[in-house]
Structures are given as structure tokens and as C-alpha cells.
Amino acid sequence: MAAPSNQAAPLYEEGVRMISYCPSCQTGYGSTSARVLGEKDDSYLLHIRCGNCRNAIIALVMVSSLGVSSVGLVTDLHYDEVDRFKDSKTVTTDDVIEVHHLLQDQDRLFARL
Numbered sequence: 418m419a420a421p422s423n424q425a426a427p428l429y430e431e432g433v434r435m436i437s438y439c440p441s442c443q444t445g446y447g448s449t450s451a452r453v454l455g456e457k458d459d460s461y462l463l464h465i466r467c468g469n470c471r472n473a474i475i476a477l478v479m480v481s482s483l484g485v486s487s488v489g490l491v492t493d494l495h496y497d498e499v500d501r502f503k504d505s506k507t508v509t510t511d512d513v514i515e516v517h518h519l520l521q522d523q524d525r526l527f528a529r530l
């Protein structure tokens with residue numbers, strides 16, 4: 418992946434148009450709302466923040482000879498936080514079970530904190 422930038426490349430502008438409205442408040446995204454998190458071949462990972470409600474989505478935009486497709490995910494992560502969590506360890510089933518048990522045992526929970 419290339420280094421993230423704020424510059425809009427023409428290839429993914431078509432894809433950005435497809436993700437043109439905030440899923441939370443339906444406000445149209447402004448031209449400066451999207452920031453590139455990374456790109457590989459003809460795929461772009463974007464962070465798009467709504468100027469109205471401040472909610473954000475992370476969108477994967479793929480450009481091919483068949484057209485442009487995109488998948489979006491609502492997130493509470495800021496642009497700078499995505500990089501920090503991107504390489505984090507995956508949460509496993511065992512992690513979830515451990516947290517469940519910790520929440521049932523406050524003494525053990527506070528000992529872990």
C-alpha cells in the first residue's frame with residue numbers, strides 16, 4: 418500500500434460518488450471529506466467523515482473493467498486511529514469468553530486493570 422494522502426486520484430473519484438451520502442444523516446459528503454488510507458492496484462481504502470454529524474465510514478472502492486464497486490463500514494475511528502488498529506491482534510473467541518468471565522468477577526476484573 419502506498420502512503421496515505423489527502424489527494425484525490427481521478428480513478429477512485431467515480432467510486433467516491435457511489436458513497437456520496439452519509440448513512441447516518443443522509444447529508445451529502447463534501448469533496449474534501451474523503452482521505453485515502455491506502456491503495457493497491459485499482460483498490461482504494463478511504464476514510465470518509467460527514468461534515469454534518471461527524472460520523473465516519475471506512476470504504477473499500479474497487480475499480481475494474483466491469484465498473485466501480487464499493488463496500489462501506491460505519492466506524493467511530495478517526496483517520497489517524499485506523500492505522501493504529503489496522504495491525505492490531507485479532508480478537509478471538511477466547512478473548513471474548515475471558516472478558517465475559519472478567520465482567521462477572523469484579524475483583525478479578527479490577528486486579529487485571
Ligand SMILES: [Zn+2]
Binds near residue numbers: 442470
Ligand atoms: Zn452524517
